Amino acid sequence: MKIGFFGALSGDNQALGQHILDGEKLAVQQYMAASPKVAVTIDPFDSQGDPAQANNGAQKLIGDHIVALLGPAFSGESKAANPQFAAAQIPHVTASATNVALAQSGDNYFFRALADDGQQGPADADYLAKTVGAKTVAVIDDNSSYGLGLADAVRAELKTDGATDAVDDHVDPKGQDYSSTVNKIVAAHPAAVFYGGYYDAAGRLINQLKSKGFTGTFMSGDGSEDPNFITDAGGAPAEGALLSSPGADVTTQPNGAAFTAAYTKAFGQGPEIYSAEAYDATNFILAAIKAGNTTGPAINTYLHNNTYQGITKTLKFQANGNVTSASIYIYKVENGKIVEIGTANGGGSNS
């Protein structure tokens, strides 16, 4: 029996996709090691993170008769692919796509193993306005489904927090020269900059900001919470940057120790962002299969009606597919490493 994977394994944001696939692989390897009655293999599709590939990917995986899917990894491709998986009655559990609208389309086969942008955006804004104490913030995004959605949530919450949204600008994630955006920010000298988008552009933005003398706080969301953010920033300029994520860092938690050790043994490096969420989500699917569910609709019913105690959180899904309890975690770049420094409470729009 096959369970699918749908995400970027090449292209600009392949690192995120690979970490998710590795989490899925580990769960399946451990499942298979116990010689179960039903053998499970992974059928991966490399979407390159490009929504234009999503249609082909959905058709390919549906044609391969997968019974459940881990993914799609990104929000843009999810919008295109989710309706097709729903029509084919294949439950799809994303371990990373955080766009709010995905849970609002009436898709009964959609599950999300982490908090969404509706929680992350307000939590980030609150963190900047209250914990950091920034009264003026520049909010920049990359105009993608994910980046713009997250940035808009931040913009809205900043207003209710009484902070000023000093600059709104949109960068081209494929461009190199962000001097026009940087000039706007430097001219407005806000206390903080928030960027909604992925790590490549975030790295360039913080680098160019620092080289023009910006000294305030830089914050970005989970799309930037990747070691490549530091490389793209050119190392030192990334120091002190805040990154938020609905993904937990299980490597520092006692119940994540066994997972971390097994993952490191299997892939030669420690788990990264969403590896653990992917591992949990896959284990929930595998639990459904172990309980004798071998068709898409049967697995779907199992996921809706059961609870799974994962290493990141307890997976219990609401009717719309969102998980019932989820936190936003705040990370900071310290000495070239991304370190978890605490949690921030979401706006609660998800409950």
Next chain:
Amino acid sequence: MHLHDFVTQFWPSTVDGLTLGAIYALFALGYTLVYGVLKLINFAHSEVFMVGTMAAMWVLHLTGATDGEVGLTLVGALLLAAAVAMAGSAATALTLERVAYRPLRRRGASRLAALISAIGASFVLQQTFEDFYSNQYSAVPRVLAQHVLFHIGAGQVTNIVVLIIVAAAVMMVALERTVALTKLGRGIRAVAQDPETATLMGVNIDRTIMVTFLLGGLMAGVAAVLWDVRFAQTRFDIGFLPGIKAFTAAVLGGIGNIRGALLGGIIIGLLELYGASLFGSQWRDTTVFVVLVAVLLFRPTGLLGESLSRARA
């Protein structure tokens, strides 16, 4: 419209626009020279540039150069990077001419065939680097540590800005003089004007075309090393966006015209930054292309006219 932004950011925009424009101008020369001589749009020129950025990065890594070198080491590292980037880009341009264009020209294939061949060559080069090198951004050592030299209004003029503008200006003048004054240049102008008569007059047409690609490649190599100094990262598709801008610069100034490439590059660099400050950064490319279309409506051959042979260049 953010008129206030435009005013407060005028000087920073001007400095950044000129810097970007200087790189576009150097990059545009490759498009313009080849078009002038062969009437061919060399779409693979963006990969000629990409190879240059890679070559410069590799040699800096090889020599163990680190961030913020000083004194003779700095000068040596920059010159070495420039030389290797120019060699890499020029070799790529010559190979392209030899492999992708010359066989077609020999068989008298249409210009459309050569255009398709150019697009194909561009894909081949990009994917070769993507598959065999890396599909992630690679960091280039920042050998030249940035510091602010002086201000114009609110605009910071850094040592990197000065280096880029001076280097671009020197290379443009050198090229312009080469084409205007040397025997090689006369050959290029003759082939551009009338290839058949030029052959009859004893100009070796294959050699002249090779020289044209060589010059375009050398200029792209300089543009590449300047790009590395400013942005400090490269990837297999790094040439794509600046390549489109450089090609646009060549068309805006008058394709086939060396001074046109300079003018077009500077105008496009400035337009991008001014457009972004006026309408928001998401409109920077749109601003450029709207102006391009408007200019072409009134001057279909670009601002300075099209011909390499007649442009006194």
